[in-house]
């Protein structure tokens with residue numbers, strides 16, 4: 001799994017035009033296109049607390065402002081607070097029968113902050129009940145919001161009324177008889193149906209009064225030395241936006257912020273390409289259409305020293321991750337024209353066009369897309385896809401496109417341990433295929449770094465990999481049908497290393 | 505069976521309120537009284553591992569990518585909701601570059617597929633937190649100080665004034681002042697210094713009184729500056745933050761330049777450019793917003809400076825202005841504008857005035873907030 005942390009030397013071009021290593025790509029089996037984190041639709045799947053690994057339903061998470069009710073973090077260093085038990089003297093020391101009480105307080109094992117430092121009273125129950133602070137402006141702000149709400153509602157109502165009247169002028173049937181609906185209603189003794197929201201007509205709210213007196217600097221600020229460790233840092237303040245305590249004695253414990261699991265959805269067909277399991281303990285997925293499972297992986301085996309204008313031998317290993325045999329063909333980059341080449345000329349002025357959403361056919365969900373998907377997306381607007389970007393990768397070497405293609409057998413985990421001499425009979429072109437074992441093959445390509453490159457420049461080659469993809473989704477429905485096979489093309493760029501000087 | 509966030513379970517309309525400041529971004533939800541989070545307006549670049557401020561963009565595409573990255577963080581790390589098909593309210597400064605606002609709208613509509621977008625001006629919505637419709641709003645943020653008068657719910661746009669005075673100006677001052685008392689400061693790496701400038705400012709410095717500033721500046725000073733602070737740098741290293749630095753740091757706000765411009769005269773110039781009747785009203789309804797206004801002693805000093813300037817010959821036409829009054833919004837200065845937007849976001853203004861996805865795709869641009877909000881704002 002080294003390629004996850006190592007420098008990205010083999011990059012595939014995503015359908016959206018971005019270059020990504022295969023470990024960061026998805027493969028939508030419905031569109032038969034690669035997708036990446038940039039071009040899929042991210043959605044919040046489930047909320048959970050990282051510390052207690054407890055799931056929280058979204059509605060509850062919203063109510064609790066995305067914070068865990070049980071876990072608290074240290075306001076000073078952000079690590080988890082632990083609950084400490086202590087024994088204190090009885091409430092009533094005079095009473096001889098009174099026994100010492102067990103109490104709990106919060107304590108940070110890292111920075112030794114304690115709830116006792118800031119005067120939070122000890123609690124009896126370990127499960128908390130720690131005092132919560134309220135915004136001091138709660139009452140006033142609720143009033144203000146209610147007031148603005150009703151004012152705007154009134155405005156809206158009046159506007160609607162006006163529009164209605166305007167409409168009636170032209171459209172009302174009763175107009176012709178000189179009667180408006182309102183008049184009829186009045187005549188028959190009905191009054192205008194009152195809007196329940198307007199019943200309490202916006203009672204005027206007092207605006208705030210400005211004052212001439214302002215807070216002056218305390219006199220001792222000029223003479224008293226300050227203790228830095230008693231003054232909070234910006235980070236500590238911003239963690240509690242409502243209070244932003246200036247001194248450490250005002251730091252109160254913070255409820256742990258929740259985390260989310262995300263699901264990813266293909267924007268052109270609305271299918272998930274990744275959906276995590278609900279359980280926070282699980283790192284597995286319900287759906288994971290990683291490209292790594294569908295597209296042959298390419299690794300660089302060796303490359304001869306790269307010198308400008310001199311041909312060099314490049315050995316690449318191809319690995320078929322699927323359960324189906326595939327045939328790989330190397331093609332020239334020009335065999336896969338960029339979708340947006342027509343925009344080239346207007347590169348600077350293309351403010352409007354470059355991101356044009358591509359109109360999509362109305363959702364036609366295949367049979368395999370169960371009703372469950374339809375159900376969960378009831379109120380969901382269909383996504384739209386964005387025009388792909390131009391890939392900016394410059395190629396610095398010519399590649400000799402081999403005439404032959406080569407076969408990659410399906411992956412067979414058992415074969416990994418089988419050392420017995422294997423007999424392959426794939427009619428390989430010996431000039432192309434140098435080595436093979438189970439689902440892997442090493443092929444030889446000839447490349448020539450461009451003479452335009454400077455010494456030390458990174459040499460990049462690019463080609464189109466065409467491979468046969470066996471689509472397995474259709475088979476699950478119509479069992480007797482052969483799995484669909486299709487040719488899938490993807491552009492690949494390899495960073496081969498730096499250009500060396502001439503060999504002399 | 506998990507209850508899916510987002511679709512089907514939502515009964516209330518949840519509007520996401522974003523105020524992207526030059527240094528800090530405030531995010532949260534409509535009808536709440538404080539932002540859920542205040543985070544640095546920066547992202548870590550995945551390839552180079554460098555932290556980049558989202559306003560340090562190279563070009564349009566670079567900004568688009570920075571915003572995609574940053575807004576993803578806002579939604580999935582802090583707000584924890586899916587952006588798609590939801591309304592967004594953006595707080596915008598008057599001086600926001602067109603490229604920035606257009607790109608932001610593009611990112612929200614194209615990349616995140618938000619349902620609608622309402623852009624509200626920071627100065628105007630700040631008054632909503634006070635339930636008043638007239639006031640002079642001074643916003644001192646990271647890069648600049650901007651003052652705009654608002655009369656009866658309408659910003660008097662021609663009267664606005666701005667100066668490049670903000671935290672950034674202070675921070676660049678810190679190094680100069682520090683090197684005066686710390687001979688070894690050259691040995692401290694630039695990145696370390698960058699990180700601690702804000703911390704030194706926030707934890708050590710304050711806005712001193714005018715008389716003291718004048719005396720401390722003169723060579724034959726007869727007063728002692730406030731005590732100095734030893735600022736630890738980790739290990740045995742430390743910096744000496746002198747008392748003079750602690751007191752004098754904010755003086756650049758009140759030092760008049762060649763055109764007599766500074767924070768106090770800027771306010772008076774704003775007042776001078778509105779009609780005579782409104783002048784007293786504005787002087788008695790000053791609202792300070794922006795994180796930089798939170799410096800201890802700032803309000804008191806600004807008041808003193810305004811009174812001092814009023815005595816000046818140049819402002820003799822302001823005879824009617826007898827008092828200067830300040831408001832105290834029910835919020836910290838650094839999120840007052842956000843709170844105003846959260847109040848707006850709680851009302852039907854969002855459904856009435858926000859730009860919908862369809863409208864945006866038709867027009868391909870963001871209308872000015874002013875032409876958009878005009879009629880509704882007046883009624884408030």
Ligand SMILES: [Zn+2]
Pocket residue numbers: 014015016017018034035036037038039040
């Ligand atoms: Zn992509």
Ligand SMILES: [Zn+2]
Pocket residue numbers: 049050051052053054068069070071256
């Ligand atoms: Zn928890």
Ligand SMILES: [Zn+2]
Pocket residue numbers: 074075076077078079108109110111112113
């Ligand atoms: Zn701690």
Ligand SMILES: [Zn+2]
Pocket residue numbers: 028029030031032266267268269270271
């Ligand atoms: Zn798809």
